[in-house]
Amino acid sequence: MKTYLHRSEDRGHVQAGWLNTYHSFSFGNWYDPRFMGVSALRVINDDTVAPHNGFGTHPHDNMEILTCVLSGTITHKDSMGNEGHIRAGEWQLMSAGTGVRHSEINDQDTPVHLLQIWIQPNIKNAAPTYQQIKCDPREHPNEWHIIAGPNDNAPMHIRQNTEVKTAHLKQNSRLAVKSNHGLNYVHIISGKVSIHNEILSTGDALAFIDLSEIIALEDTQMIWFDLPKV
Incomplete structure (x- = not known):
């Protein structure tokens, strides 16, 4: 995939x-x-x-x-x-x-x-x-904030080889996405972005493996799941 x-x-x-x-x-x-x-x-x-x-x-x-x-x-x-x-x-x-x-x-x-x-x-x-x-x-935009993960660097520990991160990206800002565990899944909570030449809006999501960059087309809040590859 x-x-x-x-x-x-x-x-x-x-x-x-x-x-x-x-x-x-x-x-x-x-x-x-x-x-x-x-x-x-x-x-x-x-x-x-x-x-x-x-x-x-x-x-x-x-x-x-x-x-x-x-x-x-x-x-x-x-x-x-x-x-x-x-x-x-x-x-x-x-x-x-x-x-x-x-x-x-x-x-x-x-x-x-x-x-x-x-x-x-x-x-x-x-x-x-x-x-x-x-x-x-929203308090610290344009960067990823880790929510949960399997290791001690995460503020909450999850029983899976998975990291959950969130970000609020200001319009025209960019963030890199590269999986540590195999598979990226980015869900848009609100706003609009471009990933892999796809335009994603509120409620859309994209799964991908390769390194990518998220470009905010408007102010956007999103959640990133770094999941084990299957």
């Missing part, structure tokens, strides 16, 4: 009462055999949660679950004893391991916009863990 372009309009769209969501990959009642994930990356859900609603207590196991709050505040509670808020510009990584139950509720008066990301672990049945950091790339 040299490049793989995933357009926003190919995502699944589900409007279910309090939840307005776009699924990059097959999830829940939305299934498309063309979109089952890329390498260890299994889920990118772009969720908007209405006020005073949310995901009630439910279980997970053997999945690395990363949450990025883009606007608003979500309240987290889990069976490990963690309870608190995840605010805009903050990231949560819950390694479900042998099993954990949790809820994510918007108990505010305004909607919450977040990304929920699932990455399949390379270590099964480990003890569940919870990590949370603040990293708003």
